[in-house]
Amino acid sequence: MDIVIIDYGAGNIQSIKFALERLGLIAILSSDREVIRAADKVIFPGVGEASSAMQRLRESGLDTLIPELKQPVLGICLGMQLMCNSSQEGNTKGMGIFDVDVVRFGEKVKIPQIQWNTIQNIQSPLFQDIAEESYIYMVHSFYAPVIPETIAISAYGRNYSAALAKNNFYGTQFHPEKSSSVGEQILRNFLEL
Amino acid sequence: MITKRIIPCLDIKDGRTVKGTNFINLRDAGDPVELAKIYSNTGADELVFLDISATEERRRTLSDLVLRIAAQINIPFTVGGGIASVDDVARLLQNGADKVSINSSAVQRPELINELAAKFGSQCIVVAIDAKYVDGEWIVHLLGGKQPTEYKLYDWAKEVENRGAGELLFTSMDNDGTKNGFANEALARLSEAVNIPIIASGGAGSVVHFAQVFTEGKADAALAASVFHFGEIAIPELKMNLKQQGIPVRL
Numbered sequence: 058m059d060i061v062i063i064d065y066g067a068g069n070i071q072s073i074k075f076a077l078e079r080l081g082l083i084a085i086l087s088s089d090r091e092v093i094r095a096a097d098k099v100i101f102p103g104v105g106e107a108s109s110a111m112q113r114l115r116e117s118g119l120d121t122l123i124p125e126l127k128q129p130v131l132g133i134c135l136g137m138q139l140m141c142n143s144s145q146e147g148n149t150k151g152m153g154i155f156d157v158d159v160v161r162f163g164e165k166v167k168i169p170q171i172q173w174n175t176i177q178n179i180q181s182p183l184f185q186d187i188a189e190e191s192y193i194y195m196v197h198s199f200y201a202p203v204i205p206e207t208i209a210i211s212a213y214g215r216n217y218s219a220a221l222a223k224n225n226f227y228g229t230q231f232h233p234e235k236s237s238s239v240g241e242q243i244l245r246n247f248l249e250l
Numbered sequence: 251m252i253t254k255r256i257i258p259c260l261d262i263k264d265g266r267t268v269k270g271t272n273f274i275n276l277r278d279a280g281d282p283v284e285l286a287k288i289y290s291n292t293g294a295d296e297l298v299f300l301d302i303s304a305t306e307e308r309r310r311t312l313s314d315l316v317l318r319i320a321a322q323i324n325i326p327f328t329v330g331g332g333i334a335s336v337d338d339v340a341r342l343l344q345n346g347a348d349k350v351s352i353n354s355s356a357v358q359r360p361e362l363i364n365e366l367a368a369k370f371g372s373q374c375i376v377v378a379i380d381a382k383y384v385d386g387e388w389i390v391h392l393l394g395g396k397q398p399t400e401y402k403l404y405d406w407a408k409e410v411e412n413r414g415a416g417e418l419l420f421t422s423m424d425n426d427g428t429k430n431g432f433a434n435e436a437l438a439r440l441s442e443a444v445n446i447p448i449i450a451s452g453g454a455g456s457v458v459h460f461a462q463v464f465t466e467g468k469a470d471a472a473l474a475a476s477v478f479h480f481g482e483i484a485i486p487e488l489k490m491n492l493k494q495q496g497i498p499v500r501l
Contacts, residue, residue: 071346075321104343105371164445167470169373169416171447173253173295173500192253192500194326196348196373213252235326235348237290 320346
């Protein structure tokens with residue numbers, strides 16, 4: 058199985074590569090359109106600031122490629138957010154795969170959220186063998202509200218999308234690569250889609 | 251849901267752990283990766299690696315170590331010690347660190363916080379603050395409490411937040427090493443002063459101290475070293491105990 062991690066200079070891709078290696082799988086890091094297009098599974102990571110990450114995607118033309126992909130695609134954290142319509146962070150236009158606008162948490166909670174949160178109302182093959190209320194690691198200041206494509210909910214001052222899915226596209230706000238054995242199972246589930 | 255985090259801290263010198271440990275089933279007690287694995291498998295929520303080496307090769311040794319940790323650990327970890335530039339941080343994050351912690355370099359050149367937050371995002375920038383209670387004021391200190399600065403704790407904490415830090419790691423030098431409990435009053439006031447998560451450090455000696463730092467001290471996370479390394483407190487029992495007292499933790 059060819060697993061490609063999209064490499065567009067946005068943050069911590071080493072961690073995802075290592076997480077897959079711990080599952081016995083070697084992933085390719087690439088920004089090459091043809092390599093990405095030919096992959097069996099595509100992981101779209103992201104750490105950092107939305108507008109500069111989106112800028113880098115545009116410069117490499119990946120912003121038009123990703124929405125056209127047909128194989129399972131998993132956006133993680135900022136990756137998931139860039140797959141939404143827009144982000145309030147840096148007034149960024151996203152790729153519009155998920156019909157939702159990403160906004161900043163309100164003042165009544167500490168920002169960023171940095172903690173192990175739980176997921177509820179999970180409903181997707183992505184969460185095969187994962188229990189309700191499982192703990193996952195979240196670190197973010199902006200969130201996607203709950204929409205029909207929400208496949209897991211977390212609460213931080215309010216309910217928001219811990220994960221989204223539409224057709225072949227999946228996104229997790231949390232970091233499966235940093236979420237201990239629960240995260241490993243979620244990655245394994247994605248690779249078996 | 252807001253869960254409190256338990257964070258063991260590993261002091262590193264030349265790629266090896268400094269303080270001894272009581273773990274008997276370690277193949278190599280001086281290997282930070284071996285120790286980190288035990289902690290991540292027994293319920294630690296994050297890990298902090300604090301590099302205290304002073305050699306020329308320290309940067310390379312540390313980034314090599316970070317790569318080895320990232321390859322084997324499936325929970326988040328922070329790296330600190332001697333980080334002074336955007337390049338330092340870029341290298342550590344590229345090698346798989348989730349967050350970096352800066353201390354004296356931030357005091358010496360506060361703009362560094364802005365630069366790091368702009369380039370890498372606030373979520374991975376932890377500012378460590380060491381403070382001492384002197385003549386009725388909490389004063390920020392450097393060099394492990396040896397050198398006072400002109401900054402007062404709460405002013406500096408606010409400035410650090412405004413400049414883009416994503417988290418504070420507050421160590422009370424008065425409590426550090428005492429095992430008499432955390433500086434809960436100062437921590438609670440700090441929690442009122444800023445709206446970013448606070449990791450409490452300095453003073454952990456018993457399970458009760460952890461409960462207190464989360465209730466009285468309003469901390470988001472508690473960091474400790476020797477009580478974990480010497481097996482005085484086992485993390486699974488600690489978290490079970492906290493949960494029984496109604497303090498939310500990941501079990």
